[in-house]
Amino acid sequence: MSTGSGSSEKMRAAIAVEKGVVRCDEVEIPVPAAGEVLVRTRAASICGSDLHMVNTGWAMHAFPAMAGHPGHEAVGEVVESRSDRFSEGDIVLTTPHIWNSRCFADYQVVDDAHVLKLDPSVDLDTVTLAQQLGTAVYAAKRLPTSLAGQTCLVVGQGSAGLFWDFTLRRLGAEKIISVEPLKWRRELGVSYGVDQAIDVTGDAAVEAVRDLTNGAGADLVIEAVGSTPTLSQAFHIVRNEGRVVLFGLPESEEPVPFDYSQMFKSRADVFTVLGSQDEPGLTSYSEAAKLISSGEIDVEPIISHRVNISEIDKAFNIANERIDCAVKIGITFD
Incomplete structure (x- = not known):
């Protein structure tokens, strides 16, 4: 798939169409501007704040929301870089502010100040949780x-x-x-x-x-x-x-x-607590990623479900209703 600037290729993305309603749709792949990277999302997860935002409209710009919004817990691969800090192929944790977050999509554009380069050997399914763990590390x-x-x-x-x-x-x-x-x-x-x-x-x-x-x-x-x-x-x-x-x-x-x-x-x-995304060097997220990759914390038991982006409505329903022993709902993109 071509993902270069000017591409009109389509991607799957979650769309919060109205309060409490999320569905998967096809939209155009976004194009990065100067200082931004285009990331192919490899794994994501639903945060409790996503539920608050979708269900109540807190901090939502409007409905329907931006494609992929308000997802903010994700890891992916840089496929196009317009930043001298990142290169194509880099594995990264994306840490955007929740009001600009768009990780519930095959591709997301993130400014280079809110991307953390990871060791390429990390486990993609679990290191995603470094985003939320990082907020606790930051608060502590x-x-x-x-x-x-x-x-x-x-x-x-x-x-x-x-x-x-x-x-x-x-x-x-x-x-x-x-x-x-x-x-x-x-x-x-x-x-x-x-x-x-x-x-x-x-x-x-x-x-x-x-x-x-x-x-x-x-x-x-x-x-x-x-x-x-x-x-x-x-x-x-x-x-x-x-x-x-x-x-x-x-x-x-x-x-x-x-x-x-x-x-x-x-x-x-x-x-x-707010503002871990503005910490110089994204230090708390880096510490969280190391805690996970070193095995000091085993986050696998927290991920109770994995649901494909094409069924994002099902994923939100499980998270909302807390059914089937739900804790953290992971989003897959294969």
Whole structure:
């Protein structure tokens, strides 16, 4: 297939045609401009933020969306370069900002500041997860270098929560607690470092955390869901003057109900996470890729399904409905 500039060849791409509706269509292969590369996508995966964006319209420019949008977790091969930093044949992790991301397509154009060259021997199916793992690595740089003696709690055991389990264990957390209603995700969390898994949500989860912490609450809470209820819940399960990381993407661009009174009373130190794509040298993504390729973390169990791009609607349905023990849905292009 010719992929040179001016090509009118077609490719498969996911199109978010309206809120909650994604389908595969044929569109023209994009043409890179100066400072950009054209990447043939070899593997991708659906992030929880993709679900938020497609289902609620958060940070979406318009519907129908750009071809391939909002996919941003992918690895591929450079097939055309208009950058002196990359050459044809390079294997790369693509790390665009979520508002410009278009990896749910056979080909994607990415500016050279958001492409990370990888060792050509990497396993393409698993190194894709370095994108999301890299965001947790990046966020953790704002935490103490050691969490020795601390009780940490992760709300949600999707792939983001699982990566946080691993990250907190590496930082030496004394105890890791998870809150997750789905049995298979709770069990997976234990394999990534969780000591005690709570199987209830809402007020029952708050009571369970209090029981496990002698009424004090957790020293550190990672909110890895991004729902309106769990946003407020984080401040009911953190100890006084503890720390909360709001990692989950917002549900909406509209104001959401929020228990500010509880946040105020908890006196918690709180931060949100955005901008790993702008880190000089894409360092956190590079660290994540090395953690995966070295075997320090085995991400294969997190990829519960692999679905071809031609069935992207099916892939989103599995991710949305969390059926058939779904965790991370990989997208294939063969």
